[in-house]
Amino acid sequence: DTGVSQDPRHKITKRGQNVTFRCDPISEHNRLYWYRQTLGQGPEFLTYFQNEAQLEKSRLLSDRFSAERPKGSFSTLEIQRTEQGDSAMYLCASSLTERDTQYFGPGTRLTVL
Amino acid sequence: GENVEQHPSTLSVQEGDSAVIKCTYSDSASNYFPWYKQELGKRPQLIIDIRSNVGEKKDQRIAVTLNKTAKHFSLHITETQPEDSAVYFCAAGGSYIPTFGRGTSLIVHP
Numbered sequence: 001d002t003g004v005s006q007d008p009r010h011k012i013t014k015r016g017q018n019v020t021f022r023c024d025p026i027s028e029h030n031r032l033y034w035y036r037q038t039l040g041q042g043p044e045f046l047t048y049f050q051n052e053a054q055l056e057k058s059r060l061l062s063d064r065f066s067a068e069r070p071k072g073s074f075s076t077l078e079i080q081r082t083e084q085g086d087s088a089m090y091l092c093a094s095s096l097t098e099r100d101t102q103y104f105g106p107g108t109r110l111t112v113l
Numbered sequence: 114g115e116n117v118e119q120h121p122s123t124l125s126v127q128e129g130d131s132a133v134i135k136c137t138y139s140d141s142a143s144n145y146f147p148w149y150k151q152e153l154g155k156r157p158q159l160i161i162d163i164r165s166n167v168g169e170k171k172d173q174r175i176a177v178t179l180n181k182t183a184k185h186f187s188l189h190i191t192e193t194q195p196e197d198s199a200v201y202f203c204a205a206g207g208s209y210i211p212t213f214g215r216g217t218s219l220i221v222h223p
Contacts (some may be wrong), residue, residue, distance in 0.1 A: 033210070042119075042213025043157065044201045053194075056210065091156070102211075103145075104156040 002026060005104035006092050007054040012111045020078045021108045025094030032075050033102060034067055036060065043091055043104075050098075062090060080086055082112045115140040117205050119214030132190045134217045136203035139184065143205040146179060146186050151216075152199045158195050160186070160201075193221045 005024045013019050025032045030051055035043035046065070047057045051072040061067075064082075069075040079086055089109050091104040116139040126132050138146075145163035151205065163170045163177045173199050174193075179186040186205070190197060198208045204211030 040215065042204070042216050043118075045210055045212070048210060101159050101162070104149075104158070106156050 004094050004103050006044065006090075006105040006108050008108055009106060010109045010111075012113065014113050015084060016081055018078065018080045019082060020076055021090055021092075023075045023077070023094075023105055023111075025073070025075070025092070026096075026103060029094035029096050029103075031095045031098060031100075031102075032069055032071075033079050033093040033095075034102075036092065037089040037091055037107070038087075046077075051113030056072070079110075082110075084112045086110060087112045093102055114131070115143055115188075115205055115207075115212040116202060117212050117214040119203050119217060121217060122215065123146070123218045123220070125220045125222065126193055128193060128195060132193050132197070132219055132221075134188045134201055134203065135185060136187070136205070136214050138205035138212075139183045140205070140207065141181075141184065145206050145211065147204050147211060148177060149202045149204070149213075150189050150199045151202065156178075157202060179223075193218055195221050195223050197221050201211045 007022045033048040034046040035044045046061050049069040064080045067077045089107040091107045092105040095102045119136045144165035149157035150160045151157040174191045176189040200216045202213050202216045204213045
């Protein structure tokens with residue numbers, strides 16, 4: 001499968017716990033994006049990377065959220081001290097360059113109890 | 114920041130009819146307008162996009178129109194089929210980081 005992959009697909013955690021999600025973009029895609037989607041809403045931009053550099057962060061990304069793309073390939077999104085309001089689908093997307101189509105991964109559904 | 118409004122939230126049509134979904138945006142600097150289709154439990158998939166230097170784009174049964182003066186753009190699906198049933202999202206943005214609308218649930222009745 002040469003598409004964007006995400007792991008895990010589902011995560012259930014208790015409030016206050018830390019969680020980490022992984023995204024593997026399409027090979028050679030320079031741009032990698034993270035979005036959050038809640039029921040009945042469109043994806044909301046969180047942050048994006050150009051290779052290993054994190055270039056922009058939404059104000060939605062509180063201090064509890066951190067993202068990395070250490071080698072310019074896969075990326076991780078960590079949420080510390082999870083809250084019930086963090087429950088959502090976390091989507092990753094990648095594109096070859098800034099002008100190219102963004103391809104989405106299947107998402108990680110987070111449920112915070 | 115950019116604000117995207119999408120209407121209607123639900124659209125029900127008979128197979129073979131046309132469907133039109135409309136979006137407005139607020140930031141005149143936006144220059145990229147993609148449309149995504151998301152089936153239940155699946156990832157959003159790009160179906161068509163348009164850039165600000167073009168007023169209309171067509172791909173088989175799907176067309177998108179853009180009116181930059183009025184800051185609105187629309188998705189047109191002709192000869193709808195049951196497999197077109199899904200949630201459709203419009204988006205608008207500059208630097209190719211789009212702001213998404215809230216989605217339109219399209220239901221095509223056979």
